[in-house]
Amino acid sequence: MLARTADNLYWLSRYMERADFLARIIEATQRLASVPRASGKDETEWESALIASGAEETFHANYEVADEPNVVRFLAFSEDNPSSIRNCIEYARTNARAVRTALTAEMWDAINSAWLDLQNFNGQGEAMHDREETSRFLEFAKATSLVFDGSAYRTMLRNDAYWFSRVGLYIERADNTARILDVKYHVLLPETESIGGSLDYYQWTALLRSVSALTAYRWIYRESVQPWLVADLLILKQEMPRSLLACYDALVRFLDEIGQAYGQQGPGQRHARTVMRRLEQASIKDIFQSGLHEFLTDFVEDNSRLGDLLTQQYLLN
Amino acid sequence: MPYFDEMTLPDGSIRDVYQRVAQWLSDSPAELLESRRSQAELLFRRIGITFAVYGDKDAAERLIPFDIIPRMISRAEWTKLEAGLIQRVKALNMFLADIYGDREILAAGKIPADLVYSNAYFRPEMSGRRVPHDIYIHIAGIDIVRVDGDKFYVLEDNARTPSGVSYMLENREVMIRLAPDLFADHRVAPVENYPDALLATLRSVAPRSANSEPTIALLTPGQFNSAYYEHSFLADKLGVELVEGRDLLVRDDIVYMRTTEGPRRVDVIYRRIDDDFLDPLAFRPDSVLGVPGLVSAYLAGNITLANAVGTGIADDKAIYTYVPDIIEFYLGEKPLLQNVPTWRCREADSLAYVQEHLNELVVKEVNGSGGYGMLVGPHATSEQILLFRKKLTADPENFIAQPTLPLSTCPASFSHGVAPRHVDLRPFILSGSQEIRVVPGGLTRVALKEGSLVVNSSQGGGTKDTWIVEDNLIEMSPDQRQSQCFGARQSQSQSLGFGAGQSQSQTQG
CATH class of the missing domain: 3.30.1490.270 (Dna Ligase; domain 1)
Known part of the structure; x- marks a missing residue:
């Protein structure tokens, strides 16, 4: 297939996945911020949401205060933020339009309808401060991702077009899972609260809920929410569909399909396998001992390196 | 000036070919027509059939208005038109081969030589070069207008990159959904085989050096071009790659496209880019849409461009007046279709x-x-x-x-009722190495502004589905008609079968 087509499909999937992630991170932050606490000071939730989404620099170039209205406007609606939900959907459609021939009618319909609906949310005026409007918008973003993903899964031919779009999705999802887990690192516990205390507990629960994993957690561990088990679920549990291991399992599989179809393996396939092996051999105990934040930071770098390798190998031909 | 209306004659009677349409209109209350109109708009918007209007940011993607009343042409009328179109395109192809070859027509003094040589669309680079299979205009769009019950005129030839065929195809799909009964009441000549005919045409003109499975690509200026929708639509229907200039590269006069598996050779390019922008090395050096070296590969005979370079000389206004002479000169026949x-x-x-x-x-x-x-x-x-x-x-x-010209009118539907509007017709003619194909129908453009004779979409023009219908159906009795409508019965039995099967498997499960 055309290298540009593969590139567009890859990014289209990434943008759609990212829109979903941003919606989830805003929801998670709203929950974290609403936790009652002794003092009103030290509220770092919205700053942490910016860090987790990798947008803190662009944000501070545009805004002074990282409070809810500003951050929500920036992450959800802003045209100045290249990774806002609005822009993700805009870019996704631009990519989709460029490769319409590689999309099924259902995928096009999903993205095009979402783009048309997007015009109904302005997010610039007064409505912006309205949590109900925000919440409708976040639901819309998540539903869009879901419909798009579902239509791709159900209707695409299983050939390289499909594999590249899945690779984009899983690279993005792995990145997002790592980042959302890292939010907790950036949310500082007030000095009056203890680790393992009720605020700590509440924060981890909110995090699980934000990735629709609270029920899964209970099924798997059958005990109250513990930080290392949450990390275990989101990093090492094969059966958890957005865990880092599950993402890499899928990446290795789809990259193998591409390698087989083209009769050649390359640096992308080798790197994905290396990351996969490291995850398989890791234990949550070791990860916590050497530092969860450090582990996640390394992972995000490795993951983005996979993206670069694939760009060199296939998308820039 | 009195205009010929294609449905209603001056004495108020309805022309045969429009009998059912007139009946359908009088049976449909205004609200029903209104709801069909909004349904049509919704369908078009969801499919994403839009065109860009340059320099208008808010309306970057606009819909071309679609009128829900089909334009009717009888099979007998079409047969005559078709013969004239084939004759015309054949002669224009011979004219181009001659102009870039021996120039017999100039030697015979049929056309003043300066009209050719000083013409902006004349490409001296092409002189003395033969294109694969001597076909220049693979895809032609000939604009036809009607002035009375018998006379059709050719208003304009489009021999470079005629557009609009996607509307011909999508209009039909939408029309079948909007008015299934009216459609089933007629026997409408199908247009959906156009992509197959186009693909066969493009394959037939591959360079002789290409293997038996030539690789075809459609070259677009990109998604900001006003006809981008059509380009992607056609590439999809043809099952060929939609490429931009940056997706192609030329090495040793061979054209390749950049794929995920490395460069892949291309044999035929259906290009929707003007000559001027094809190749910055050959034509406009500032073109970023084109492919450096493409024209060199073309002149070396390693790639077929459809349409060929330099066809603009055949659809020029000055040459137009000589087309009847061109037909007589090359074919020794009287023109079947008249010029204005x-x-x-x-x-x-x-x-x-x-x-x-x-x-x-x-x-x-x-x-x-x-x-x-x-x-x-x-x-x-x-x-x-x-x-x-x-x-x-x-x-x-x-x-x-x-x-x-007193352009004919057809009924068009508006919120204030049905009213006559001026129309033209653009059929598409495909010339391959073996045969010339014309899909029955074409794009009917309609000037939606009252009294306007301008059908261009940039100036308030819209489109209609064009139905070429069998004449014999018109005198048929209702009983005979029913036996013709096997379509309805078939779908009934199919849905029955499906339902039964499904419930059975559910009980089993």
């Missing part, structure tokens, strides 16, 4: 006539376009007429004149 009567002011008799009838005629500058340098006699002031009289005397060669 045109006076060439370079000829003394014509000039004298034009000077005397300036207030009735449309006078056009040969090299002008888009209504520039044009005099519309019936609407002109006496100063304008005087100015043109002087211009004509000074430089008669630069002008042609035509009567203001």
Whole structure:
């Protein structure tokens, strides 16, 4: 297939996945911020949401205060933020339009309808401060991702077009899972609260809920929410569909399909396998001992390196 | 001026071919037509059939208005049109092969040589080069207008990159959904085989060096081009890659596309980019849309471009007036389709006539376009007429004149009711190495503004589905008709079968 087509499909999937992630991170932050606490000071939730989404620099170039209205406007609606939900959907459609021939009618319909609906949310005026409007918008973003993903899964031919779009999705999802887990690192516990205390507990629960994993957690561990088990679920549990291991399992599989179809393996396939092996051999105990934040930071770098390798190998031909 | 209406004759009677449509209109209350109209708009918007209007940010993607009343043409009328179209395109192809070859027509003095050599669309690079299979205009769109019950005229030939065929195809899909009963009541010649015919045409003209499975690509200027939707639509229907200039590269006069598996050779390019932008090395050096080296590969015979480079000379306004002579010269036949009567002011008799009838005629500058340098006699002031009289005397060669044509009208549906509007027709003619194919129908464009004769989409024009219908159905009794409508019965039995099967498997499970 055309290298540009593969590139567009890859990014289209990434943008759609990212829109979903941003919606989830805003929801998670709203929950974290609403936790009652002794003092009103030290509220770092919205700053942490910016860090987790990798947008803190662009944000501070545009805004002074990282409070809810500003951050929500920036992450959800802003045209100045290249990774806002609005822009993700805009870019996704631009990519989709460029490769319409590689999309099924259902995928096009999903993205095009979402783009048309997007015009109904302005997010610039007064409505912006309205949590109900925000919440409708976040639901819309998540539903869009879901419909798009579902239509791709159900209707695409299983050939390289499909594999590249899945690779984009899983690279993005792995990145997002790592980042959302890292939010907790950036949310500082007030000095009056203890680790393992009720605020700590509440924060981890909110995090699980934000990735629709609270029920899964209970099924798997059958005990109250513990930080290392949450990390275990989101990093090492094969059966958890957005865990880092599950993402890499899928990446290795789809990259193998591409390698087989083209009769050649390359640096992308080798790197994905290396990351996969490291995850398989890791234990949550070791990860916590050497530092969860450090582990996640390394992972995000490795993951983005996979993206670069694939760009060199296939998308820039 | 009285206009010929294709549905209703001056005495109020309905022409045979429109009987059912008239009945359908009178059976449909205004609300029903209204709801069909909004349904149509919704369908088009969801499919994403849009065109871009340059320089208008808010309306970057607009819909071309679609009128829900089909334009009816009888099979007998179509058969005549079709023969004329094939004849015309055949002759134009021979003309181009001659102009870039031996130039017999110039030697015979049938066409003034300066009309060719000084023409902006003439490509000297092509002289003495043969294109694969001697076909230049693989895809032609010929604009036809109707003025009365019998007469059709060719208004314009489009021999470069004619567009609009995606609307012909999508209009039909939408129409079948909007008016299934009306559709089933007629036997409408299908248009959906157009992509197959186009693919067969493109494959047939691959360079002889290509293997038996030639690789075809459609070259688009990109998604900001006004016809991008059509480009992606066609690439999809053809099952070929939609490429931009940056997706192609030329190495040792061979054209490749950049794929995820490395460069892959391309044999035929259906290009929707003008000559000027094809190759910055050969034509406009500032073109970022083109492919450096493409023309060199083309001249080396390693790639087929459809349409060929240099076809603009065949659809030029000045050459247009000679097309009847071109047909006679190459085919030895009388033209089956007439040109709009045109006076060439370079000829003394014509000039004298034009000077005397300036207030009735449309006078056009040969090299002008888009209504520039044009005099519309019936609407002109006496100063304008005087100015043109002087211009004509000074430089008669630069002008042609035509009567203001009474374009036919068809019924169109509006929120205030049904009203007649002027239409034209653009059928698409495909020339391959073995045969010329014309899909029955074409794109009907309609001037939606009352009284307007301008059908262009940029100026308030819309489109209609065009139905070529069998004549014999018209006299058929209702019983006979029913037996013809096997479509309805088939779908009934299918859905029955499906339902039964499904419930069975559910019980089992």
